[in-house]
Amino acid sequence: MKKKLLPLAAATTLMVSLTAPSWTAAGSVNDDIKELRQNVKEKQERQKELKQQLKQNERKQESIQSELDQLEESLEETREKIRQLNDDIAKTEAELEEARQKLKEAEARVQKRDKLFKERVRLMYENGQVSYLEVLLGAENFSDFLARFESIQTIMKQDKDLLEEQKRDRDLIAKAKQTIESSLAKLNTLRAEAEEQRELLAQKQKEKETALASLKREHAELEEISEKEAQRERELAAQLAAKVEAQQRQQSPSSGVGGGSGAAFRDSGGTLAWPVNGRLSSPYGPRNGRMHKGIDIAAPVGTPIYAAADGVVTAAGPSSGYGNRIMIAHGNGLSTLYAHMYADGILVSPGQSVKRGQQIAKVGNAGRSTGPHLHFEVLKGSTAVNPMNYLK
Numbered sequence: 001m002k003k004k005l006l007p008l009a010a011a012t013t014l015m016v017s018l019t020a021p022s023w024t025a026a027g028s029v030n031d032d033i034k035e036l037r038q039n040v041k042e043k044q045e046r047q048k049e050l051k052q053q054l055k056q057n058e059r060k061q062e063s064i065q066s067e068l069d070q071l072e073e074s075l076e077e078t079r080e081k082i083r084q085l086n087d088d089i090a091k092t093e094a095e096l097e098e099a100r101q102k103l104k105e106a107e108a109r110v111q112k113r114d115k116l117f118k119e120r121v122r123l124m125y126e127n128g129q130v131s132y133l134e135v136l137l138g139a140e141n142f143s144d145f146l147a148r149f150e151s152i153q154t155i156m157k158q159d160k161d162l163l164e165e166q167k168r169d170r171d172l173i174a175k176a177k178q179t180i181e182s183s184l185a186k187l188n189t190l191r192a193e194a195e196e197q198r199e200l201l202a203q204k205q206k207e208k209e210t211a212l213a214s215l216k217r218e219h220a221e222l223e224e225i226s227e228k229e230a231q232r233e234r235e236l237a238a239q240l241a242a243k244v245e246a247q248q249r250q251q252s253p254s255s256g257v258g259g260g261s262g263a264a265f266r267d268s269g270g271t272l273a274w275p276v277n278g279r280l281s282s283p284y285g286p287r288n289g290r291m292h293k294g295i296d297i298a299a300p301v302g303t304p305i306y307a308a309a310d311g312v313v314t315a316a317g318p319s320s321g322y323g324n325r326i327m328i329a330h331g332n333g334l335s336t337l338y339a340h341m342y343a344d345g346i347l348v349s350p351g352q353s354v355k356r357g358q359q360i361a362k363v364g365n366a367g368r369s370t371g372p373h374l375h376f377e378v379l380k381g382s383t384a385v386n387p388m389n390y391l392k
Contacts, residue, residue: 270392294377323366
């Protein structure tokens with residue numbers, strides 16, 4: 001009995017030894033696929049974070065640019081105010097110079113009058129120092145007395161008028177000069193305040209420009225990081241697609257993949273299949289001053305969209321400008337992009353394997369779109385190429 005069991009045990013051991021490697025290999029491939037799918041998912045999450053950071057950065061830039069525009073407007077108003085004050089100061093200085101000239105002329109008149117008055121007094125003293133009383137007492141008769149009295153009154157009135165006129169001239173000149181000097185001082189004060197305001201605004205402008213430059217540098221760095229992450233995501237997606245393709249070749253041809261029906265799909269036989277039944281409405285190439293990186297295929301909302309080739313979904317969801325998008329990696333660095341679907345028109349998810357002709361979405365009109373259509377791109381590595389080179 002023991003002799004019969006020995007060959008059986010040996011056969012069992014041999015069977016296990018022959019089949020174990022295939023089980024181990026299959027498990028290893030599944031683990032690799034699982035790990036790659038997780039890595040792709042992590043890269044997609046990282047891309048979402050980077051896009052959010054870029055949006056926040058752009059909002060900050062817009063806010064600072066708005067503040068800079070307001071500062072520039074305030075600066076221009078202040079500059080105009082300073083220009084006006086400079087004009088007013090120049091005008092006032094001219095008025096002050098004119099007042100100084102008038103003062104000089106008035107002082108000359110006062111000095112002349114004073115000189116005449118002193119000359120008359122001097123002559124009176126030189127003629128014997130005759131007083132007004134002596135002149136009156138020297139009258140020969142009453143009529144002569146009255147004449148002399150009137151003459152003395154006239155002289156005294158002239159002396160008084162001269163003194164009062166001198167005082168008026170001096171007061172008028174002093175007041176005019178004081179008024180002009182006061183106006184000039186006020187204008188200079190206003191100009192100094194405006195200059196100070198201009199310096200403060202210029203300093204704020206400089207600070208905002210520095211902050212804006214810093215944000216622009218940060219934005220450029222984030223874009224560079226995002227591009228590197230996107231490149232790494234594409235590489236991982238290509239590896240995932242290759243692994244899944246190899247696994248599918250080893251599996252039974254009858255094993256299918258999840259997703260929508262491709263019953264209405266008509267394969268044209270090109271390297272890539274037409275992704276939707278519709279009319280080519282916009283070709284690949286320059287358009288409105290910008291590069292149109294794909295082709296637009298017009299079709300009614302809800303028209304089925306098909307995978308252009310076997311591959312693995314690397315992205316499926318919202319995307320700025322596109323509204324929503326799907327990206328599929330097909331291996332060998334080739335991937336396709338499908339855009340402008342509504343959110344409820346996406347029928348696949350990241351990491352899912354799809355077959356050529358499998359329905360993956362429905363035509364929509366989301367994002368920057370002028371009508372229901374599918375925007376379809378073909379990428380070789382990270383570079384968009386003409387899809388018509390792959391379609392038939």
